[in-house]
Amino acid sequence: MRVLAAMSGGVDSAVAAARAVDAGHDVVGVHMALSRTPAQERTGSRGCCSIEDASDARRAADVLGIPYYVWDMSERFEATVVADFLSEYAAGRTPNPCVRCNEHVKFAALLDKAVALGFDAVCTGHYARVVEGVDGARELHRAADAAKDQSYVLAVMGPERLARALFPLGDVASKAEVRAEAVARGLSVAAKPDSYDICFVADGDTQGFLRRALGEQPGDIVDEDGAVVGTHDGAYAYTVGQRRGLSLGRPAPDGRPRYVLAVEPVRRRVVVGPAEHLDVAHVRGDAAVWFGTVPPAGASCTVQVRAHGADVPARVLAADAGSVTVDVADGGVRGVAPGQSLVLYDGTRVLGQATVAATRTAADLAGAASDGPA
């Protein structure tokens, strides 16, 4: 196959490209330039986007003996991932930019361009497995190394695009194995630190990034009865489930810690309350993507509702091509933020994913006062 290896400059994508070469594919390395004004050197734990990262990717391609190109995806990235990030926060939701990048850039713009130029597949350093199912359809599964699994951020690509994806690291036992392999292959990125931060937030200061982009929008922090218990500079800075950084002047009457229960940007309100009011019973997701058939109501599965979150037992309440509602009452799920991805699994296999639109808490179901959605 003609394979385009997306090379960020990190160790994972370099080893993934190497494995694609070993598998006998005709591999070309491509580094996506995602910023018009890249920094010279990488800072903190950002994983890409600096000129140093582009140079690291180029060196890795040299070592592998494959052609290497830089493709400018900066406008696409800005218009989809960064713009979505800001508008979602502005709307009181909590976006996952890696999901949006996979949806709009890596497995969309990049993949489309690759296919148009004659490539058969795009290879990345993601930790996930692609398995051929009994009917020949390709299935997306969790990685062998559960700690590194990235199926959660990949599920958005759906089955058609999965057919053109190659994840050579899906079977590795651990990141240490990847690093050891990089050393053995003479790849200079072997010891490069892992990336955690959002790549386009220069200093890792997401709050500062949002404040600069969205401006100050001061408002009140209120309890569930609407009583003002504090103030804030912008509701967008808060995420459902958050406890730290509320700096509430008045303690709760019962003295127990309070958490963000809801973010209401239009009213410039942040609603806080006790932890148990974050206990989520139902989660509804929109913009659903299914691998295979839509699961029937009543089906048992597990769900993950945030990156690096736990796999919790769930039951499908309703599902159609475009949306899904699951019951997670037994999962001990707390504080699901709208905007995050809801990914449904059957064992290790991804059934589908949706973007969290609304939740109902146990308290909502019990008829407690709340304008509960779902």
Added chain:
Amino acid sequence: MSAPRTRAVYLDHAATTSMRPAALAALTAGLARTGNPSSLHTAGRAARRTVEEAREQIAAALGARPSEVVWTAGGTEADNLAVKGLFWARRTQDPSRRRVVVSAVEHHAVLDPAFWLAEHAGAELALLPVDGEGRVELDALRAELEEHGDAVALVSVMWANNEVGTLQPLEEVVGLAHRYGVPVHADAVQAVGQVPVDLRASGVDALTVSGHKVGGPGATGALLARRGLDLTPVLHGGGQERGVRSGTLDPALLAAFAAAVDEAVVTREEHAARVGTLRDDLVRRVLQAVPGATLRGPADATHRLPGNAHLTFAGCEGDSLLYLLDAAGVEASTGSACQAGVPRPSHVLLAMGVGEDDARGALRFSFGATSTADDVDAVVDVLPGAVERARAAGLSMAVGA
């Protein structure tokens, strides 16, 4: 897509070209010798002799006196020395001379020093516009000099453009500038060996040449600076090159550089006719075979470098074309340098009035000593399919659903 060829078709001679056997012989012969040309002992004197013979050879080839040759480590350094050195020297003589006048289509080695001077050294920058073929607007230069003649430190207009191959009207530029006592620098990096280049005959005050563009070694270059021209040094140190450019000289490199320039100039006429025929053939056949192909630069071939063909392909991304051609064994260029690793539309094409989308689909084919008619056949063979593919891949600008 065609299978990769056994021999790559190299049509990027404007980027760099293969070393001439005469240069290779001079280089390898010199590499084993020891001796610093600044040393006074026997070994030093032998090295000095090689350097001076190279100086005489290059001066003779380009219409300069030996004392007018300032060795540098390449074209970029020579351009920096010309722009900064002239600006500083002129401003020191007359503080009111702060204007730096350069054409909008200069190589970055001229443009960026000019921008840097404006940003950091109090210069005022005047960019000369060009016409649709990339030729400097002489009326704009005339107007600039009429208005600011007493305040202009230097004019820099390249001999021939590196992207679209346009030959600049240097005779007129020199005539106008000298009327106001303003020195003219010309970057002749692409011109040497393709068109006649002669410092004295041109009237130009300073002229940049590069080694690797004419079949010499990399990291060699020279600024030919007219006798009496005051240049403030950019590199300070041991005082080599009469204090204008410090740094130990390498006899082997310079001998090879001079040998390459000499041969390029001696064989110029025959070479230009040969590559000009290949180029004309390529342009004619590509325009016929590829819908949406547009020739950029002068329509009249006598106004452009004989080895240069520059085309844009509507709806294509230049780097898609580059990849597809490379995969098919054809090595060409988009013509413009990457900025910060990200390909940008060429400032040359934009200055010529080409729209940003059209400018993205640019390809430069540049011919050299090793080019053959087979190379042209290969391009005509693979280019139509590559353009079709690249067009399907579209412009990465486009943000659709």
